[in-house]
Amino acid sequence: MKQVFLWVVIVLLVFSSWAFAAPKKIGLILATGGLGDKSFNDISYAGALRASEELKVELDYVEPKAIAEYEGYQRDFASSGEYEIIVCIGFDQADALNKIAQEFPEQKFAIVDMVVNQPNVASLLFKANEGGFLLGIAAAYMTKTGKIGIVGGMDIPLIRDFFLGFEEGVKWANTGAVVLPTVYVGGWADPTKGKELALSLIDQGCDVIWAAAGKSGLGALEAAKERGVYAMGVDACQCYLGGHIFASLTKRVDVAVYETIKAAFAGTFQGGVFEKGVAEGWIGNCRFPEEEPFWEERFGFKHAVELPKEAVEKMLEAREKIAKGELRVPRPPEFGG
Amino acid sequence: MSLSQIINLSLFQAQLRMATPILLAALGGLLCERVGVVNIGLEGIMLTSAFFGVLVTYFTSSPLLGFLGGLASGFLWGLVIAVLTVRFFGNQIVVGTGVNVFGLGLSAFLSQKIWGSRGASDAVSGFAPLRSDLLARLPYLGPVLNEHTFLVYLAIALVFVLHFFLFATPWGLRLRAVGENPQAADTAGINVFRYKTLGVVAGSLVASLGGVFLSLGHLNFFAWGMTSGRGFIGLAAMIFGKWTPLGCLLSSLLFGFADALQMRLQALGVLPSQIILLIPYLVTILVLSGFVGRAVPPARYEPYRKE
Numbered sequence: 001m002k003q004v005f006l007w008v009v010i011v012l013l014v015f016s017s018w019a020f021a022a023p024k025k026i027g028l029i030l031a032t033g034g035l036g037d038k039s040f041n042d043i044s045y046a047g048a049l050r051a052s053e054e055l056k057v058e059l060d061y062v063e064p065k066a067i068a069e070y071e072g073y074q075r076d077f078a079s080s081g082e083y084e085i086i087v088c089i090g091f092d093q094a095d096a097l098n099k100i101a102q103e104f105p106e107q108k109f110a111i112v113d114m115v116v117n118q119p120n121v122a123s124l125l126f127k128a129n130e131g132g133f134l135l136g137i138a139a140a141y142m143t144k145t146g147k148i149g150i151v152g153g154m155d156i157p158l159i160r161d162f163f164l165g166f167e168e169g170v171k172w173a174n175t176g177a178v179v180l181p182t183v184y185v186g187g188w189a190d191p192t193k194g195k196e197l198a199l200s201l202i203d204q205g206c207d208v209i210w211a212a213a214g215k216s217g218l219g220a221l222e223a224a225k226e227r228g229v230y231a232m233g234v235d236a237c238q239c240y241l242g243g244h245i246f247a248s249l250t251k252r253v254d255v256a257v258y259e260t261i262k263a264a265f266a267g268t269f270q271g272g273v274f275e276k277g278v279a280e281g282w283i284g285n286c287r288f289p290e291e292e293p294f295w296e297e298r299f300g301f302k303h304a305v306e307l308p309k310e311a312v313e314k315m316l317e318a319r320e321k322i323a324k325g326e327l328r329v330p331r332p333p334e335f336g337g
Numbered sequence: 338m339s340l341s342q343i344i345n346l347s348l349f350q351a352q353l354r355m356a357t358p359i360l361l362a363a364l365g366g367l368l369c370e371r372v373g374v375v376n377i378g379l380e381g382i383m384l385t386s387a388f389f390g391v392l393v394t395y396f397t398s399s400p401l402l403g404f405l406g407g408l409a410s411g412f413l414w415g416l417v418i419a420v421l422t423v424r425f426f427g428n429q430i431v432v433g434t435g436v437n438v439f440g441l442g443l444s445a446f447l448s449q450k451i452w453g454s455r456g457a458s459d460a461v462s463g464f465a466p467l468r469s470d471l472l473a474r475l476p477y478l479g480p481v482l483n484e485h486t487f488l489v490y491l492a493i494a495l496v497f498v499l500h501f502f503l504f505a506t507p508w509g510l511r512l513r514a515v516g517e518n519p520q521a522a523d524t525a526g527i528n529v530f531r532y533k534t535l536g537v538v539a540g541s542l543v544a545s546l547g548g549v550f551l552s553l554g555h556l557n558f559f560a561w562g563m564t565s566g567r568g569f570i571g572l573a574a575m576i577f578g579k580w581t582p583l584g585c586l587l588s589s590l591l592f593g594f595a596d597a598l599q600m601r602l603q604a605l606g607v608l609p610s611q612i613i614l615l616i617p618y619l620v621t622i623l624v625l626s627g628f629v630g631r632a633v634p635p636a637r638y639e640p641y642r643k644e
Contacts, residue, residue, distance in 0.1 A: 034449065034454070065445075149604075155614075181606025183600060184614060189560060191560045195556060197603075199351065200604060203347040204604060215561070215562075219556055
């Protein structure tokens, strides 16, 4: 008797949620770093929030604490049926999403920074090499010793993509500056090693340091501050961290997320790979005239270092050429380079 | 590419900086193991003290108070571990793992509450490096030893203090006896529980110095998981050092050297970075696989029950 009652309740619940369907919502599953990272997660959230305000739909988000939690959240969101689109932030959600997307073929998904080959998933990729190219130009104009050092988190295609473009940008600027061979921390959460690597680069004469190494990179920025040399940021504007940081490559996840959500609600959503760069505004630099106020307002600071006018002009020139297809920035073979 | 590009002053300075947290972890582990407690929670102790060092400095703007705050957290951990493993005969591996997991969780939770980010804290002003003109004039060794934060010197001093304490004082003898043969020590009238507790608390305190070095002596901020396994490498250094303070110093310097060398080799761009990044791990495996002779622990790692 008890069991029968239980079944009745379950059936009723299922039907009621189906029959009285509320307007669909936006689902956002952040990367493990969580909100407050002033980077990836915060920017993604900003994009989703903008879409939610403009479309007047509700936004639900979760902050998983471990990779193992992704699958559970994805399934929870998808099985509820309440979401027009579920946006997954970060490459490490791919394995879980590949599974969940097949379980829920009617649900629209988007993933940032990784390809998931399912018809109902939009994979949002960024041409980081183009951003690296533009940043390289800025670096080439800022160095006085003519030596630039770069610190990577791990030697993986995603990071090599940044650096390949960067090295090419330094060459293109043609100021005689060179980039030393990339050094890698071998992990994303070891700022101690990041700092030591940057110090070793500075000891070798570098006076501009760029790190694309997650939390390990914070150590590299600290090393530059300690030795009084310039540094650059990545992913979001990191210049608020110190006056010595003069420019940052910006990956506009907010723009990508916003556009994808809008498309989903407009009914124009399509699965597949969407790889965009400076032409579409998915990749930029916090020193571009139109971006600078956005970041300064967001993080409540002012850029301390005046970038040479020539550097900004060169960067804008390069951006235009890349957008028009006159300039091709190399990529690692994994990204079709 | 000349050799002087790799083998130079900055290499040895970096070696010393990289060795310091490992050395402090090793010394901490050593004190615990000498009284018969395997402290696998060193990593968690270091992470917690790194966190509280920054936290207290953040609120008081005094790195000295932060230093004390970090030590206090190490002291508390020591008490917790001692009570659980010595008083209540808890399994040492389980307790240590608990400390590691708790340290990760606690620091993430509190950073989120205080700085609104699980990733990293705001920057604080840590300890400035000390300079001595006299030391700088010393050939070769002088410039390498100069310009470090006081924690580096404290770590080196601790090596000799502990060596003297363990092997030349009656208290050191009792401490070792309690680990080596608690029954005999008990028969000789030594308070086994007290000495075991003392060893564990002192060891945790020393390890917490390593955490404070990372956050206040090296980086001036806290980042989640910033110990990155240094507590465990400290344990390896302790075994390689055959459970003696001087041995710990030498083995930590070796690990520090492997790391510092690896970083400079990468910038040469001759070998693929993956291979160069292997070097420190290769050294660890070689060392631990009995490359340096058998490692015989000085104590039996089990709780002592009075008969």
